[in-house]
Each structure stands twice: as structure tokens, then as C-alpha cells.
Amino acid sequence: MxxxxxxxxxxxxxxxxxxxxxxxxxxxxxxKKRLLPRIAGHKAGMNNVxxxxxxxxxxxxxxxxxxxxxxENWKRPTDxxxxxxxxxxxxxxxxxxxxxxxxxxxxxxxxxxxxxxxTLNAVTRAQEQTKNNTGLILxxxxxxxxxxxxxxxxxxxxxxxKQGELDVDQITEATLQSHLxxxxxxxxxxxxxxxxxxxxxxxxxxxxxxxxxxxxxxxxEYWPDFDAxxxxxxxxxxxxxxxxxxxxVEK
Ligand code: V07
Numbered sequence: 001m002x003x004x005x006x007x008x009x010x011x012x013x014x015x016x017x018x019x020x021x022x023x024x025x026x027x028x029x030x031x032k033k034r035l036l037p038r039i040a041g042h043k044a045g046m047n048n049v050x051x052x053x054x055x056x057x058x059x060x061x062x063x064x065x066x067x068x069x070x071x072e073n074w075k076r077p078t079d080x081x082x083x084x085x086x087x088x089x090x091x092x093x094x095x096x097x098x099x100x101x102x103x104x105x106x107x108x109x110x111x112x113x114x115x116x117x118x119t120l121n122a123v124t125r126a127q128e129q130t131k132n133n134t135g136l137i138l139x140x141x142x143x144x145x146x147x148x149x150x151x152x153x154x155x156x157x158x159x160x161x162k163q164g165e166l167d168v169d170q171i172t173e174a175t176l177q178s179h180l181x182x183x184x185x186x187x188x189x190x191x192x193x194x195x196x197x198x199x200x201x202x203x204x205x206x207x208x209x210x211x212x213x214x215x216x217x218x219x220x221e222y223w224p225d226f227d228a229x230x231x232x233x234x235x236x237x238x239x240x241x242x243x244x245x246x247x248x249v250e251k
Contacts, residue, residue: 011059011235015242017192019063019185020056021214023206024049026198026222033222039083044224046087050095055228057102057136059235063188064138067206071111071145085115088142089122096126103135109181110144137185144181146208153179182210190214193238195231197223215241 024045031041049066056064069084076084099106106126115123123142156179160166166175182189191207191214199220203211217234219226 011232012239013060015239016060017215017235017238018061019065019188019191019193020061021065021067021191021194021207021211022052023067023194023196023200023204024223024226025196025200027224029198030222030224038080041222041224042080042084042087043090046091048224048226049091050098051227052231053099053104053136053138054102055231057104061136063185063191064136065141065182065191065207066139067141067144067204069110069142069144070205071143071148072205085119088119088126088140092122092126096129099138100130100133103133104130105133105135105137106130107137107139107184108142109139110142111148112143114143137188139182139185141206144206146203146205149181150176150209176209180209182207192242193217193234195219195226195234197221197226 027041027045028038029041030044031038034040053064068087073084074081106123106129108123108127112120112123119142123140153176157166157171157175161168161171177183177189180189190210190212194203194207194211194214194216196202196216196218197220199218201218215238217237219230219234221230
């Protein structure tokens, strides 16, 4: 079966990427273009998170990992950081009933102990309220940085060796992988597709280990303008690069 939408993007429903990761860039630029304050862009970006989540769930995506706040974002002006830290609260006040109805499971990964208590409360509550849901996993990267994640994994592994629980020769890629923040996504830990909006073509310290084999699609659209058609276009690009023939992947 294939679906054709109004932008002429055919997506094949047999080969939907299971795990899509998105760097949601361009919210500030979207606002500037409209002579609005940056925070108006963040709000529009947040509303778009809900739209894309519902659409991705509908077409059968299993995991959506969204880069909401990086460990570098604390360097932004205080009032902007303050606004951003309230977005998880606003997001759940506004969208929680819909997400529950849509069977979405919310997860958060990052150095969450450094978040303000109101932010941490909101994300804890959301994870709690959706923990038994079986639909799409909406995985927010919040105060996340990939190098720090890898350092944390290395320290934990070193400690296991020091305490005699692990032999150096037993350390494998699987050991490292099991200490990353994506480990509880199990076989879905590595994204099939990375999308970055707003024209930048860098990883910016996002999922460095996990993106080793992912297809990457970059688009000039600003995140608040990235809609279902845009997602279909990215998936279509993924499917063109990644065709399956009877379970074999032909590159
Ligand atoms: C944020 C909106 C999307 C564009 C990128 C920057 C601004 C949703 C959340 C969120 C995070 C965790 C959670 C529930 C919702 C969010 C931040 C920024 C910090 F459990 N959007 N969004 N968090 N933006």
C-alpha cells in the first residue's frame, strides 16, 4: 500500500522508519521572519511537536526522539531559558489528554537532575501517566549532550571494572550501548532516520554513537513550518535510499 498526499510524496507503508530523531531547529528564525519575539517561535515549535507526534503515530513510527534542550542551551539569555523550561509544563497542560487518548508513551532522557523542579515534576508526571501506553514512544532529549552521555557511560563501566564486576576484555560495543540513555529503547535505540530542520547540516552533539548508521535528511524549513507533508518528504527520501527486497536491505 502507498499513500500519495497533496505534495506528491509517495510513502510506502511497508518501510516506515521505526525510530526517527529530529533536531528541531529554526524556531527563533521563524519568529524573526514574522517580527515576533523568539519565545513566540518556541511556542509555535511546541505546538508543532504535538502535530508531528500525532501524525508519526498514525503512520506507524515506533519512536520519535526530539532534541528539545541541549546541555549548551543554558548559555542563552536567562529569560529565554526560563521560558524554555516552562514548555514541558505547558506542553502537558495543553496536550496530555490527547496524548493519552492516542496511546503515546512519553519518555525523557538527559541530565534531568539539573532541571528546575517544576520542569522535572511535569516530565515525571507525564512519564508516570503514560508508562503503560503501547503506541509511539515520544522520547524527549532534555538537557542532553552526547559527549557527556558517553563520558558518563565510560565512568560507569570503569567503576564496574574497578569493583571487579567486569573484566576489561568483556567490554564490547554492547556494553557501551547498554550504558547510554537510549538503552531502554532496546532494539530501537538507534534511529533509522535523522531529520534536521532550518538548513544547518551538523549533529551538534546529538546521539553521536546512536546515529552511526542512520540516514540523514536536512531541510531548509523552519521547525514550526515542518508539517505532515514535510515528514512524508523526509520518509520518502529515506525509502529511496533504503529499499527493502524481501527483508534484505539493498544500499
Ligand atoms: C521545547 C519546542 C520545540 C522546538 C524546540 C525548542 C523549544 C516540547 C517540550 C517538552 C519537553 C519535555 C517534555 C515535554 C515537552 C519542550 C523544551 C523546549 C525545553 F517531557 N517542546 N519543547 N521542551 N521547544
